[in-house]
Amino acid sequence: MIVATSNRAGSGQRPERARTRLRKGDTVFVAAGREKGKTGKILKMIAEKNRATVERVNMVKRHRKGQGVQSPGGIVEKEASMHLSNLRLVCGRCNKPTRVNIRVLEDGKRARQCHRCAELVDG
Numbered sequence: 001m002i003v004a005t006s007n008r009a010g011s012g013q014r015p016e017r018a019r020t021r022l023r024k025g026d027t028v029f030v031a032a033g034r035e036k037g038k039t040g041k042i043l044k045m046i047a048e049k050n051r052a053t054v055e056r057v058n059m060v061k062r063h064r065k066g067q068g069v070q071s072p073g074g075i076v077e078k079e080a081s082m083h084l085s086n087l088r089l090v091c092g093r094c095n096k097p098t099r100v101n102i103r104v105l106e107d108g109k110r111a112r113q114c115h116r117c118a119e120l121v122d123g
């Protein structure tokens with residue numbers, strides 16, 4: 001086994017966790033990239049890659065081979081993942097893409113909060 005001599009940050013025991021405040025099910029606004037301006041719901045988070053798939057955003061065509069009567073194959077469209085840095089949470093109250101603050105509640109729990117209107121994103 002080859003031992004790396006470089007001491008890169010994040011090469012320790014603790015894997016670099018996504019520093020995102022987004023979650024599956026959130027409505028997000030695409031702020032950059034090919035699909036700029038669209039909004040959709042997060043279908044899947046890929047935290048270790050800092051990516052997410054967003055409903056009806058970044059659709060790609062996949063050419064599938066048929067696998068019997070149940071799945072006849074052909075061209076299927078599906079969402080491709082995109083980088084989290086391109087996504088902004090949409091606040092349910094102000095209905096705008098916003099930054100997310102973390103508020104520590106009285107019971108010590110952390111809640112996400114809209115940066116614009118201070119509405120709690122999740123209870």
Ligand SMILES: [Zn+2]
Nearest residue numbers: 091094114117
């Ligand atoms: Zn808001």
